[in-house]
Amino acid sequence: MRLFRHELKGELLLYVRSRELAFFTFLFPIILFVLLGSTYGSDRIKSEGNVRGSNFLEAGMIGYGAISIAFAGLAIVLVIRRESGVLKRLRATPLPAPAYIAALLTSFLTAFFVEVVVLILLGRVLFGIAAPHRIGSLVLILLLGAVAFAGLGIGLTALIRSAEGASAVVNAIYLPAAFLAGAFFAPHSFPVVLRWIAAVLPLTYFIRIVRGVMLHGQEIWMFPGSIAVIAAWGLLGVVLAIRGFRWEPVEG
Amino acid sequence: MAMSAISVRGLRKSYGPLEAVRGIDFEVQPGEVFGLLGPNGAGKTTTVEILEGYRKRDAGEVEVLGVDPARAGGDWRDRIGVVLQSSSMYQTLTVAEHLRLFAGYYSKPRPVDEVVELIGLAEKRDELVRRLSGGQRRRLDLGLALVGDPELIFLDEPTTGFDPHARRQAWETLRSLRSLGKTIVLTTHYLDEAERLADRVAVLREGEIVAAGPPAELSGALPATEIRYRENGREVVLETDQPTRVLNELTSKALAEDRELEGLVVTRPTLEDVYLDLTAEESE
Numbered sequence: 160m161r162l163f164r165h166e167l168k169g170e171l172l173l174y175v176r177s178r179e180l181a182f183f184t185f186l187f188p189i190i191l192f193v194l195l196g197s198t199y200g201s202d203r204i205k206s207e208g209n210v211r212g213s214n215f216l217e218a219g220m221i222g223y224g225a226i227s228i229a230f231a232g233l234a235i236v237l238v239i240r241r242e243s244g245v246l247k248r249l250r251a252t253p254l255p256a257p258a259y260i261a262a263l264l265t266s267f268l269t270a271f272f273v274e275v276v277v278l279i280l281l282g283r284v285l286f287g288i289a290a291p292h293r294i295g296s297l298v299l300i301l302l303l304g305a306v307a308f309a310g311l312g313i314g315l316t317a318l319i320r321s322a323e324g325a326s327a328v329v330n331a332i333y334l335p336a337a338f339l340a341g342a343f344f345a346p347h348s349f350p351v352v353l354r355w356i357a358a359v360l361p362l363t364y365f366i367r368i369v370r371g372v373m374l375h376g377q378e379i380w381m382f383p384g385s386i387a388v389i390a391a392w393g394l395l396g397v398v399l400a401i402r403g404f405r406w407e408p409v410e411g
Numbered sequence: 412m413a414m415s416a417i418s419v420r421g422l423r424k425s426y427g428p429l430e431a432v433r434g435i436d437f438e439v440q441p442g443e444v445f446g447l448l449g450p451n452g453a454g455k456t457t458t459v460e461i462l463e464g465y466r467k468r469d470a471g472e473v474e475v476l477g478v479d480p481a482r483a484g485g486d487w488r489d490r491i492g493v494v495l496q497s498s499s500m501y502q503t504l505t506v507a508e509h510l511r512l513f514a515g516y517y518s519k520p521r522p523v524d525e526v527v528e529l530i531g532l533a534e535k536r537d538e539l540v541r542r543l544s545g546g547q548r549r550r551l552d553l554g555l556a557l558v559g560d561p562e563l564i565f566l567d568e569p570t571t572g573f574d575p576h577a578r579r580q581a582w583e584t585l586r587s588l589r590s591l592g593k594t595i596v597l598t599t600h601y602l603d604e605a606e607r608l609a610d611r612v613a614v615l616r617e618g619e620i621v622a623a624g625p626p627a628e629l630s631g632a633l634p635a636t637e638i639r640y641r642e643n644g645r646e647v648v649l650e651t652d653q654p655t656r657v658l659n660e661l662t663s664k665a666l667a668e669d670r671e672l673e674g675l676v677v678t679r680p681t682l683e684d685v686y687l688d689l690t691a692e693e694s695e
Contacts, residue, residue, distance in 0.1 A: 165515035176503035244499030251463060251493035252516040252559070253485040407465070 163258045170266035177236070184232035185270055188224040192216060192278055193285065195343060200286050206347040210374050213286035217278060218373045219342040221301070222366035224274040229305040231333045233267045234312035238325035241316065246406045264309055271305050296372045296379040303379075303386065304365040307393030311361070314396035317403025336362050361392035414477060416441045416563055416594040417462060422471035424457050431457040433618040434471070439596060441562075444589055446609030446626075447598040450690050453615040455598035456496060459567050462596065463493050476563060489518050492556030492564040496571070498548045502541035506532050506551055509540060510558050517559030530554040530584060546577035553584065564588065566597040570604060582607055602686045616690045629685050641673040 174181050200213035207215055240246050249259060282288035291297050319328050339346065339353055340362035346354060357363045364385035371377035379386070417439035424432040432454045439445040447455045460466045461473060464480035464487075473480060478487045500509060507523055514520035527533050530550040535543060543551065549569065556564055569585065570578045585608055588595060599605055605612045606626040613623040622629055636654040638661070640647055651657045654677060665672050 162516065165512075169512040169515070172508065173501060173503060178503075244495060244497055245501065247465070248493070248495060248499050248555075250465070251488060251491070251495075252513065253488040253518070254516045255485055 162254055163262050166254060166258055166262035167265055170262050171269065174266050174270055180235055180239075181228070181232045181267075181270065184227040184235075185224075185274060188220045188227055188274065189277060189281065191223065191343070192220040192281060196282075196286055204345050206345050207370070208375065211286075211288075213282065214288050214374055215345070215370070216343075217282045217286075217288055218370040219366055220278055221275055221369050221373075222304070222340060222362055223337045223342040224278065225271060225301070225304045225365060226308050226333045226337055226362050228271045228274060229267055230308035230312040230315075231329045232270075232312075233263070233309055234315045234319070234329050235325045237263075237313060237316045238319050239322045241405060242322035242325075242408045244408055247408070250406050260313075264306075267309060268302075268305050272301070275301060291373045292376055293372045293378060296377075297369070299379045300365070300368045300372060303389055303393075304361075304369075307361060307365075307389045307396070310393040310396030310400065312396070313404065314399030317399050317405070320409045336360050339363070340366050342366060359388075361389045364388045414441075415439060415474075416443070416476060417445075417596065418472070418474045419458075419462075420472040422458065422461065422473060423469045424454075424461060424466065425469055431618055432461075432468075435613075435615070435618070435620045437613050437620065437623065439594060441594050442592050444585075444595045444597070444608055444610045446605035446612040447596065447615060448600070448602065448605045448609075448612045448686070449598075449615035450600055452617075453690070454618040455600075455615055456567055458615070459565055459596065459598055463491070463565055464488075489559065490562045492559060492561035494552050494556045494564070494566045494569060496567040498545075498552045500540050500548070500551065500555070503539065505537045505539055506543070506554075507536045509551065510554055513555045514558045519560055520558055521560040523558065526554045526558050529557065529587065531580065546573055546580070549573070549577075549581065550584065553581075557588070561593070563594045563596070566595065568598055568600070570599070570601070578604070614686065614689050621689045622685075629689075637678040638676070639678075640675040646674075 196213050196216050200211070200216065202212040203209050204212055204215050237246075250256075279288075279290065283290065315329070315332070316325075319325050337343070339349070339357040340360050341357070342362070346357055346363075349357070364382075368379060368382045368385050368389075371382060372379065415438045417437075419435060419437050422432055422435050423430070435454075435458065437445075447458060449455050457466065461468050462475050462480055464475075464483050467481055475483070476487065476490055480487070501512075504512065507527065510523045510526055514523055527536050530553055532547060532550055532554065535547060540548065540551065553566070553569065556566075566585070570581045573581060582604070585595070585597075589608075595608075597604075597608065609626060611624060612626055612629070613620045614629070615621070635650040635652050638649040638651065638654065638657060640661075649657060658677065661672065
C-alpha cells in the first residue's frame with residue numbers, strides 16, 4: 160500500500176509532464192466539445208428525444224474522453240514504456256507488479272475524472288447545461304466504462320509490436336469507434352452497415368448509459384444489457400492482457 | 412566458509428537451436444568486482460539476465476545472495492541493483508525526481524543528494540532526463556541502480572558507445588563503488604575495462620568459459636613469446652615459454668661466430684593477444 164501510494168504520486172507527475180501523449184488524449188475531447196458545441200449546441204436533436212445539441216454532445220464527449228484517455232492514452236504509454244525498456248527496468252526493482260499496474264490505472268482514471276469535471280464545468284459555463292442529478296449512477300457508469308476501456312487498452316498492447324506503431328494502431332481503432340458510437344453526432348443518420356458495427360462496440364453502450372443518466376435522469380441499473388456488453392469487452396481485454404502482456408521489448 | 416555472493420554450476424540456456432550458454436561454473440565473493448569478458452554473442456547478457464531473474468535457465472544451479480533468482484521476490488530485489496544494456500528511463504522527469512521515484516521502491520534507500528554526488532550529476536540535478544547527454548544518462552542509470560543501496564550490482568556493458576573521456580569518468584565512478592564494499596558483476600567486451608575494474612574475470616566464448624582468473628594472470632597463459640630474426644635472408648620464427656634461455660643461446664652462438672642476428676624482434680604476448688587468442692573463432 161505504501162508502494163502503491165508512492166507509485167501513484169510518481170504516475171500522476173508523469174501524466175502531467177507527458178505533454179505530447181497523455182495530455183493530447185486529455186485535451187482533445189475538451190477542444191472538440193467547445194468546437195462542436197459552438198456549431199450545433201443550440202439545435203434540438205429529434206431522434207434523441209428532442210434534447211439540446213450541447214447536452215447530447217457533452218455526454219458524447221465524456222464517452223470520447225473515456226476511450227481517449229483510458230484506452231488510447233494508456234495503451235500508447237504502456238507500449239512506449241515497454242519498448243523503451245522502462246518496464247523491464249521496473250521489473251528489477253522491488254515494486255510489485257500489481258502495485259505498479261494499480262497505480263498506473265488509478266492515474267489514468269484520475270485524469271479521466273478530472274476530464275469529466277472539466278467537461279461538466281465547461282458545459283455549464285459555455286452552454287448553460289444543468290449539473291447532472293444522478294451522481295451515484297454517473298460515477299458508477301464512468302468507473303465501469305473507464306476500467307473496461309483500460310482493460311482493453313492493456314490487452315491491445317499485447318498486439319502492438321513497436322512504439323512507432325502504437326499511435327497508428329490505437330488511433331485507427333478509437334477515432335472511428337468514437338465516431339460510430341455517436342460521440343460527435345447522432346448515429347441515426349448513419350448507413351445500416353455502420354450501425355451494425357456500432358451495435359457491437361462497447362463505447363456505443365457506454366454513451367447510451369451516460370446519456371440516459373445525464374439527459375433523462377435514468378439510473379444505471381435500468382441498462383443491464385448495456386452493462387453486460389461493456390463488462391464483456393472489459394473482460395476480453397483482461398484476458399488478452401493476461402495471455403499476452405510483456406514486460407520486455409519485442410525483440411526485433 | 413563465507414557464503415559466495417553468486418554461485419553458478421553447470422548453467423545452460425538455449426534459444427531454440429542456439430546454445431547461448433553451454434554449461435558454465437563460477438563463483439563471485441562478497442565485495443569482489445567480477446568481470447564477464449567476451450565478444451558480442453558470447454553469452455554474457457544471457458548469463459547476467461539469468462542472474463538478475465529475467466530469464467529462466469534450462470539446466471544448472473544458480474544462487475544469487477543465497478536465493479535462486481528464478482524464484483526470487485521483492486525482498487531479494489531490495490538487495491540488488493541492475494543496470495541494463497540500454498538506458499531506459501522516463502524522459503520527462505528531472506534527475507532528482509527520477510532518483511526519488513526509484514528510491515521509494517526500496518526499504519533503506521540512499522539519500523538522493525548523496526547518489527547525485529556519487530554519479531557526478533550534482534549540476535544536472537534539476538535537469539530533465541531528455542536534456543542529458545548519453546554519458547550522463549548512463550550515469551543516471553547507474554544512480555537508479557545505486558539508490559536502493561544494494562549489496563550486489565549488475566552492470567551490463569556500462570560504457571559501450573562511450574567516448575574515451577566518458578569511459579574514464581565512468582571508470583572513476585565504478586571504482587568509487589568498490590570502495591563502498593559493493594559486490595559488482597560487470598560484462599564488457601573491452602579488455603582494458605575488465606583489466607582496470609575487475610578483481611577477477613571469466614572470458615566467455617560461444618557460451619563457454621575459456622579462461623578465468625585475475626586479469627594479470629591471464630597473460631601467463633597462451634600464447635608463447637615469439638622470437639624472430641633473419642638468417643641467410645630467411646626469416647626464422649621461434650616460439651618459446653623460456654625466452655631468456657633461448658635468447659641467450661641464440662645470441663652467444665651468434666657472438667661466438669661474430670655474426671649479427673638481423674632484424675631481431677622479441678614479442679611478449681599482451682593481454683590483448685591472450686584475449687584475441689582465447690576468443691578467436693575456431694575456424695581461424
